[in-house]
Amino acid sequence: MSRPAIAHIRLDAFRHNYRVAKQMHGGKALAVIKANAYGHGAVQCAHAIENEADGFAVACLEEAIQLRQAGIKNPILLLEGFFERAELPEIVANDLWIVVHAQWQVNILLEAKLAKPVHVWLKMDSGMHRVGLCPAEYSQAFMRLSEHTNVAKIVFMSHFANADNLNSQHTTQQIEVFKNTIASLNSQAYVTEFSLANSAAILGWPQSSANWSRPGIMLYGADPLMAAESKLCPVMQLTAKIIAIRPINKGDSIGYGSIFTADKETIVGVVACGYADGYPRSAVSAPAAVDGQMTKLIGRVSMDMLFVDLTDIANAKIGSSVELWGDQVLANDVAKTAGTIAYELFCNVKRVQFRYTDKQQSDK
Numbered sequence: 001m002s003r004p005a006i007a008h009i010r011l012d013a014f015r016h017n018y019r020v021a022k023q024m025h026g027g028k029a030l031a032v033i034k035a036n037a038y039g040h041g042a043v044q045c046a047h048a049i050e051n052e053a054d055g056f057a058v059a060c061l062e063e064a065i066q067l068r069q070a071g072i073k074n075p076i077l078l079l080e081g082f083f084e085r086a087e088l089p090e091i092v093a094n095d096l097w098i099v100v101h102a103q104w105q106v107n108i109l110l111e112a113k114l115a116k117p118v119h120v121w122l123k124m125d126s127g128m129h130r131v132g133l134c135p136a137e138y139s140q141a142f143m144r145l146s147e148h149t150n151v152a153k154i155v156f157m158s159h160f161a162n163a164d165n166l167n168s169q170h171t172t173q174q175i176e177v178f179k180n181t182i183a184s185l186n187s188q189a190y191v192t193e194f195s196l197a198n199s200a201a202i203l204g205w206p207q208s209s210a211n212w213s214r215p216g217i218m219l220y221g222a223d224p225l226m227a228a229e230s231k232l233c234p235v236m237q238l239t240a241k242i243i244a245i246r247p248i249n250k251g252d253s254i255g256y257g258s259i260f261t262a263d264k265e266t267i268v269g270v271v272a273c274g275y276a277d278g279y280p281r282s283a284v285s286a287p288a289a290v291d292g293q294m295t296k297l298i299g300r301v302s303m304d305m306l307f308v309d310l311t312d313i314a315n316a317k318i319g320s321s322v323e324l325w326g327d328q329v330l331a332n333d334v335a336k337t338a339g340t341i342a343y344e345l346f347c348n349v350k351r352v353q354f355r356y357t358d359k360q361q362s363d364k
């Protein structure tokens, strides 16, 4: 017998979402599977689309090598490039693409002795002010890199700060800065390739379309724009079971800190999932579904357990299944009650059993 806390990962949904992203954007799509595919399992997710993915993007060399060792042959982009010079030989040996986002990386890349030229995504800071070369440095970096034998090809890229806010002018301004800077480059000799769009831009900013997109969160089925209707399918369903049921009287409190006090007779269900599994401790009255019926969390989430209100759930019993997020309960909605975003919920999932299914694959 094992603890009934399970992350069901539906790889067919992941593949469906990749196709949606690619079709909505219209160009090629790098599937962003950094941070262990946002907690879903990078190797499994990569295998699910390896026959059709234009490439993958990860945060670091270690994540890329894990994919290569699992037999992934598609292009892989390192989203922050290299962190130190010593990584370059392995980057070349594993045939990885690198983002170059800072002047210090340009310098190292030009001084290095590489066995083969490397494919560079040159990142511009068009207004997010996190990483990237500012427009004034960009053209010089492009000239130096494009003339150098260490560099195979250069893709122009930038990243948006506010693409999930359709009312913000910032995204339009970033697109302007990017396009103007690229137009001023002496890049005629180049078959120019560009990349701007993350998930929110694919879904909400068609004018950011370029020949490469970089969808992340939408591949996992969470819509960063929180649109009411979505073509996306949730990939992770996090479930656990009820392991205890206790009626409490009006005036009784439950759990640590006694933060919930019953204002009437209440039936409390104890669920085998807690913050050590990645369920956010800060969630307040988060939605959950017990045997398919919607209810809410009550009390404080503890390390291994949490409470749900069963008062209005007829037939709830020991062993009833509780969906913490997935199909009925959107991760976005749980995240909102915890002051965070679905990205963080997914990345934090651990200790639970991971069960992978792939409908199309098993139908064959």
Ligand SMILES: *Cc1c(COP(=O)(O)O)cnc(C)c1O
Pocket (backbone or CB within 6 Å): 032, 034, 079, 159, 197, 198, 199, 200, 214, 215, 216, 217, 218, 224
């Ligand atoms: C993580 C990341 C993405 C994916 O963003 P989503 O919001 O998850 O779609 C795209 N581009 C870069 C540079 C990233 O770091």
